[in-house]
Amino acid sequence: MSKLKAVIVGAGRMAGTIDDECVDYPAMILPFSHAAGYTAVDDVDLVAFADLDETKAQALASRWGAPRAYGDYRQMIETEKPDIVSIATPCTAHAEIVIFAAEHGARGIYCEKGLACSLAEADAMRETVHRTGVKFNMGTLRRWHPGMIKARELVAAGEIGQLRSVITYGSSSMLHSNSHYIDGLLYLSGDPEVDWVQGTVLNADFDPAADRCDTDLSGIGTVMLSGGVYGYLLNTGLVAEFEITGSEGAIRARNNLLHWDLRKLEPTGHRSIAEFNVRQFPYYERISPTVNLIRDLAHAIETDGETRGGIEIAHRNTEIAFAVIESHRRDGARVTPPLDNRNFWMDSR
Numbered sequence: 001m002s003k004l005k006a007v008i009v010g011a012g013r014m015a016g017t018i019d020d021e022c023v024d025y026p027a028m029i030l031p032f033s034h035a036a037g038y039t040a041v042d043d044v045d046l047v048a049f050a051d052l053d054e055t056k057a058q059a060l061a062s063r064w065g066a067p068r069a070y071g072d073y074r075q076m077i078e079t080e081k082p083d084i085v086s087i088a089t090p091c092t093a094h095a096e097i098v099i100f101a102a103e104h105g106a107r108g109i110y111c112e113k114g115l116a117c118s119l120a121e122a123d124a125m126r127e128t129v130h131r132t133g134v135k136f137n138m139g140t141l142r143r144w145h146p147g148m149i150k151a152r153e154l155v156a157a158g159e160i161g162q163l164r165s166v167i168t169y170g171s172s173s174m175l176h177s178n179s180h181y182i183d184g185l186l187y188l189s190g191d192p193e194v195d196w197v198q199g200t201v202l203n204a205d206f207d208p209a210a211d212r213c214d215t216d217l218s219g220i221g222t223v224m225l226s227g228g229v230y231g232y233l234l235n236t237g238l239v240a241e242f243e244i245t246g247s248e249g250a251i252r253a254r255n256n257l258l259h260w261d262l263r264k265l266e267p268t269g270h271r272s273i274a275e276f277n278v279r280q281f282p283y284y285e286r287i288s289p290t291v292n293l294i295r296d297l298a299h300a301i302e303t304d305g306e307t308r309g310g311i312e313i314a315h316r317n318t319e320i321a322f323a324v325i326e327s328h329r330r331d332g333a334r335v336t337p338p339l340d341n342r343n344f345w346m347d348s349r
């Protein structure tokens with residue numbers, strides 16, 4: 001089978017240099033950047049970069065051995081006719097590039113998070129992805145982290161009984177950071193629909209009447225998932241931790257998924273009191289989430305199957321983010337997606 005051709009739009013950190021920031025960080029399973037990921041996957045060839053600043057595209061092309069560099073992503077896509085388009089630009093450009101790539105023959109898109117700066121943009125991306133049939137994954141990488149995959153398997157197998165809640169620790173900017181935590185709580189719960197969202201914006205200067213915002217707002221919230229699981233987006237000072245609690249046990253991911261505990265609810269022998277005792281979390285192989293995401297996308301292209309992520313889940317993620325803000329606007333009322341207000345636009349870089 002011939003190799004899939006990949007190109008990358010945006011030639012900054014996530015495109016090709018972020019691994020340099022993480023070499024001494026044990027929580028990070030490298031490779032991390034898009035370019036490092038493609039280089040590690042056998043059935044994909046990375047052929048070009050594009051950036052508004054063509055010198056950045058040239059620098060990454062030469063670092064990663066891609067033969068060509070462009071100053072205009074449209075020209076790159078029209079010339080290269082890639083199978084996969086990776087989008088590692090700021091969120092402000094995601095919608096335009098996803099739509100262009102899908103409408104110009106891409107078979108797979110790996111788009112960085114947050115998905116979009118407004119629900120209207122997210123709607124247009126979803127419509128285009130469905131209409132063109134392009135396979136899609138958003139770069140909320142914890143979905144492809146082997147520890148998270150193992151945790152979801154344990155939950156699905158009933159190891160902690162009936163799932164009751166997923167707490168995410170690390171909440172801050174809704175699109176840039178919280179997209180990771182929202183995706184984690186959806187993934188660990190089996191990607192259900194959302195019944196309602198209740199939230200609070202933490203930015204003191206947020207003007208609830210504005211229809212644009214030049215800051216990616218920070219928020220905390222409760223997400224009631226269909227099926228009765230509570231998701232909590234917390235802001236406690238802990239970074240990238242998850243607590244998954246069921247009727248018979250719990251799973252705790254600490255220190256950005258480096259450490260994992262499985263806990264079982266067991267009787268103490270004292271009246272009806274039970275306690276959560278720590279057990280060994282099962283072994284998992286430390287395979288890079290970026291590599292897993294790319295393999296998942298390539299597999300979906302080659303088999304005409306579904307990706308592990310997909311546009312529906314990325315869209316639901318964005319709906320939750322904006323619902324936190326809408327709930328704040330309505331003094332903490334429960335908000336049921338889809339929201340009426342599709343046009344509120346928020347910057348995110």
Ligand SMILES: NC(=O)c1ccc[n+]([C@@H]2O[C@H](COP(=O)([O-])OP(=O)(O)OC[C@H]3O[C@@H](n4cnc5c(N)ncnc54)[C@H](O)[C@@H]3O)[C@@H](O)[C@H]2O)c1
Binds near residue numbers: 009
């Ligand atoms: N998944 C993760 O863990 C993770 C980590 C870091 C960043 N990100 C995401 O990656 C994206 C990029 O972040 P970064 O830190 O690499 O930013 P960056 O500023 O380092 O790089 C972005 C690049 O995109 C280019 N660009 C902007 N608009 C463009 C356009 N229309 N066409 C072509 N190039 C364009 C810029 O010139 C810049 O070189 C963001 O969406 C961010 O949220 C994800």
